[in-house]
Amino acid sequence: MKCGADYEGKSPYYLRQGVLDRVIQAQERLQQLHPDWQIQIFDAYRPVEVQQYMVDYTFRQVVADRNLDLDKLSALETEKIFQDVYKIWAIPSFDLETPPPHSTGAAIDITIVDKHGKPIEMGSPIDEMSDRSLPEYFAKSEDPVARKYHHNRQLLCQVMTYAGFHRHPDEWWHFSIGDQLWAWLNNKSDPQHPIPAYYGRAI
Structure with a gap:
């Protein structure tokens, strides 16, 4: 599995049926706009054990990328790196x-691919730990290429929102429906009509 994580026989593409139905709805909407394009699932279900693995893996990767010595990190340095890691990976509670x-089983990392199966350009890869991952990063750019990135991100958000999903505020690729983040985002935008999450941890 991804980066060697052990899913213990579970599929990383598992989604709850209600969530899958909404993904299909989003795909149908995308095809109305671009008949040859498709939503591509990068990642979906992740057991908490795998979440912990990915946090630890990313932590070690950041340490290596910054040319730091894992055994000599101070408590403050360790905490700062974990803060950066948790910008991309949720706390494995x-x-x-x-x-x-x-x-x-209600969150999904996705992109869009063209008729040749090639991902359309979004300006940064999924899971990149940088400000380029922010959904609106290219919104104010005057550069034509950057504007295209923004347009493509907006298209992805448009078709997913059409199907009832909410996008993660810090990740252009992450969408969910029915989980706690989805409920929080919904209630933040419509505080007069709060709703609870209806999907908990899939066991």
Whole structure:
């Protein structure tokens, strides 16, 4: 599996049926706009154990990329790196009340591919730890290429929002429906009509 993570026989593409139905709805909307384009699933279900693995893996990768010595990190340096890691990877909580989004079977990392199966340009790869991952990063750019990136991100958001999903505020590729993040985003935008999450941790 991804980066060697052990899913213990579970599929990383598992989604709850209600979520899958909405993905199909989003795909149908995309095809109305671009008949030859498709939504490509990069990642979906992630057991909490895999979430922990990816946090630890990314932490070690950041340490290596920054030419740091893992055994000589101070507590402050360690905390700062974890803060950066948690911008991309949710805290791997085993508390059933606060599951990581991907551990609910209701969150999905996606992009769009063209008729040749090639991903359209979004300006940064999925899971990149930089400001380029922010959905609106290219919104104010005057550069034609950057404007195209923004347009493509907006298209992805448009078709997913059409199907009822909410986009992660810090990740252009992450969408969910029915989980705690989705409920929080919904209630933030419509505080007069709060709704609870209806998907918890998938066990």
